[in-house]
Amino acid sequence: MNMGNSKVWTLVLLLAVLAGVVYYYMAGLQRRSGIFFENEDQSVPVEITIKDPEFHLVAPDHLKYKQPSLVQGRSDVVTVTPWLAPVVWEGTFDPSLLDSVYRLKNISVAVTVFAVGKYTRFLPDFLKTAEQHFFLGFRVRLYVFTDQPDKVPKVSMAKGRQVMVRLVPISKRWQEISARRMELIQTLIEAELQSNTDYIFCLDVDSKFHGRWGTESLGSLVAVIHPGYYTTPRTGLPYERRPQSRAYVAHGEGDFYYCGGAFGGILQEVYLLAKTCRTNFEADAKDGIEAAWQEESHLNRFMWINKPSKVLSPEYLWQDFKAITPEIHIIRFSGVTKNYADIRPN
């Protein structure tokens, strides 16, 4: 064997080792990504447990419901975004089909509301109407953050549903309350929800439910389109327009204007949202800048970069003072008309 030959053999050996490593790695990737893989010994599918509740929707066998159509349905509104996320409007989904699918998963939903200072006056209606319209028949925990736990009304709740009260210190400015919400959501997910909750929605307390809000609203990252701006051209949307702010959205950018008063999704996604908005809000504050609409501005910046996987139409957060428009077939949740001077501390 001369020198040339031994180099060839070394090369062959190295390539063989490399091929082995690549094969081992690819097999690992396949195991991690699929729910099934072929078991090498027995050639039978082996199940892998996946925690994401959004994955793998199973309907009960023999469930009867209206035949889906590809040519009939809502044509007066857009029902899908350019990144192919559904936009939820009345008439686009089958509530009993969706409930059946999610019932099999035995999902648990958490809600956060903040009732600090005079905002506690909205709690009775919020809690009472949530019990009438929000995820009926599902496990729901309503977390009420308040500085006055004695003002949280006792509402009788169905089995599997409860109100949890969490104490927060009083803030002098409502902008501060608004800023701390993201921090409290972040902490709640870290400390309490991780082990027992699949989905979370963060809602404004100065609102009431008037119609169904249920499983059709579930998704990884869920945003609600603001009722005041859904026909407004981009340039007119009230995004933060100063480049110095971390909530900056330039003219000519942005998809929709989303509500700060309602958003949600699976824990991982809402956790990232809360953490990002909080970090950016605090960094802005250090630089002496407060975004035009505080956390709502930061949320809009976040949703521009991190596209929501489901978008809820303005049915999901209307405003009582707004005249109803033809595309709104139902108002599910609506902000109560209020006198700001009366309820804000500044």
Ligand SMILES: *[C@@H]1O[C@H](CO)[C@@H](O)[C@H](O)[C@H]1NC(C)=O
């Ligand atoms: C649903 O989950 C809860 C909490 O883990 C459990 O107590 C309950 O028995 C479950 N229900 C069903 C039908 O599996």
